[in-house]
Amino acid sequence: MTVRDVAREAYREALPALAASLVGGLVAGVILSGMRAELRAVPGLLVLVPALLATRGNVYGSLGARISTALHQGLIEPRVRGGDERLRAAVAAALANGLLVSTFAAAAAFAVLTLLGDTVAPFPILVATALVSGILSGVALAGVVVTAVFAGYRRGRDPDTLVGPLVTTTGDLFGMLFLLVAVRFVLAVAGVL
Secondary structure: OOHHHHHHHHHHHHHHHHHHHHHHHHHHHHHHHOOHHHHHHOOOHHHHHHHHHHHHHHHHHHHHHHHHHHHHOOOOOOOOOOOOHHHHHHHHHHHHHHHHHHHHHHHHHHHHHHHOOOOOOOHHHHHHHHHHHHHHHHHHHHHHHHHHHHHHHHOOOOHHHHHHHHHHHHHHHHHHHHHHHHHHHHHHHHOOO
């Protein structure tokens, strides 16, 4: 196989995922632009957005890489039914890491904004918003990553090629969508909205 053949195959596999990533990023931006009222109601929320989106990509990208490696090594089968203990443990670890990092990001944003003398929402509001968003997007991302990696593997695609753009796209989309849902939920519970 020549370098040209390898490059052609890589582009054939990656371009659809990259195109979907582009569209997903634009949709996530549209969601963010529609959150003006929530961003005003929760000062400091905008500071959290990049941190939360980045952590979704990092945590669930690692999950996809672990699953992909386990598939290549024959440690797990590409099926969800009859679940493998390794798969369940990897998903549980990703969810726990996502929640831990979301909490840390909210605490760090609160601390930094307070030290800078900026207006910031109450600590419980920021943390609750990050946690609810983390739970919702974590469950959705775990499901998408596992399903897409298994489906791609069964179809003869390299799951490593799919994981990066897939996690970026779904992480941005679900991250923004569930951040909007979370902030509205937390503000409603807190009696702000």
